[in-house]
Amino acid sequence: MKQDIERVLITRQEIDQRLDELAKQIYDDIIADSPSCPDNGTPIIPDITLVPILTGSIIFVADLIRRLPLKMQIRVMSVTSYPGTATSTKGASVEAALTRLPERLDGHHVLIIDDILDSGNTLKLVKEIIAKKNPATLRSCMLLRKQRPEALAEACEYIAFDIPDEFVIGYGLDYDDYYRNLPEICTLKPEVYENDL
Numbered sequence: 001m002k003q004d005i006e007r008v009l010i011t012r013q014e015i016d017q018r019l020d021e022l023a024k025q026i027y028d029d030i031i032a033d034s035p036s037c038p039d040n041g042t043p044i045i046p047d048i049t050l051v052p053i054l055t056g057s058i059i060f061v062a063d064l065i066r067r068l069p070l071k072m073q074i075r076v077m078s079v080t081s082y083p084g085t086a087t088s089t090k091g092a093s094v095e096a097a098l099t100r101l102p103e104r105l106d107g108h109h110v111l112i113i114d115d116i117l118d119s120g121n122t123l124k125l126v127k128e129i130i131a132k133k134n135p136a137t138l139r140s141c142m143l144l145r146k147q148r149p150e151a152l153a154e155a156c157e158y159i160a161f162d163i164p165d166e167f168v169i170g171y172g173l174d175y176d177d178y179y180r181n182l183p184e185i186c187t188l189k190p191e192v193y194e195n196d197l
């Protein structure tokens with residue numbers, strides 16, 4: 001596996017440090033939004049629902065939720081736009097069989113979690129679907145955002161890292177479903193995917 005890596009963009013240490021900051025920011029915003037108990041002034045935390053997008057978000061969400069000491073539900077969605085060896089979007093579509101969204105989300109504070117914001121198709125589709133379920137608030141949190149106009153144009157409240165417009169793997173991100181278990185975020189050697197283009 002290591003021989004396929006071109007270079008490491010973000011190290012495990014950098015991810016850990018940034019996740020500490022990001023989780024604190026998310027937690028502080030949720031507390032700031034919460035009404036206070038009239039008796040003792042402590043915040044009354046409303047219903048929090050996290051929506052991780054399968055499969056790429058699995059490592060990120062596992063690390064992030066353990067930094068968020070909040071009562072929360074986790075409702076996964078499965079969306080595919082880069083099937084197999086694709087390195088450009090083929091259009092986002094929901095896999096209903098692997099999606100666990102409730103009928104309604106009235107009163108819930110929803111946070112969408114994904115690994116990368118690239119063309120923006122996935123986030124746009126997920127937001128549209130969740131918005132129809134009437135959540136109290138709807139926010140998004142991405143591990144990575146590519147520096148390209150389509151990604152920058154899609155509103156997203158929390159971004160861990162902005163990265164160059166290159167195909168990346170590791171820490172949940174795949175090429176042909178491989179490399180998700182790499183602990184760092186890396187680029188692939190062009191010869192690995194050149195034959196599939």
Ligand SMILES: O=P(O)(O)OC[C@H]1O[C@H](OP(=O)(O)OP(=O)(O)O)[C@H](O)[C@@H]1O
Nearest residue numbers: 054055056080081082118119120121122
């Ligand atoms: O902004 P976009 O261009 O829509 O790209 C972002 C999406 O692409 C990847 O999903 P993919 O379809 O590869 O599925 P996976 O998570 O199962 O790898 C990634 O996990 C994001 O969900």
Ligand SMILES: Nc1nc2[nH]cnc2c(=O)[nH]1
Nearest residue numbers: 118166167168169173174
């Ligand atoms: N693995 C991977 N999936 C993506 N989906 C959208 N962009 C990317 C990317 O750069 N790498």
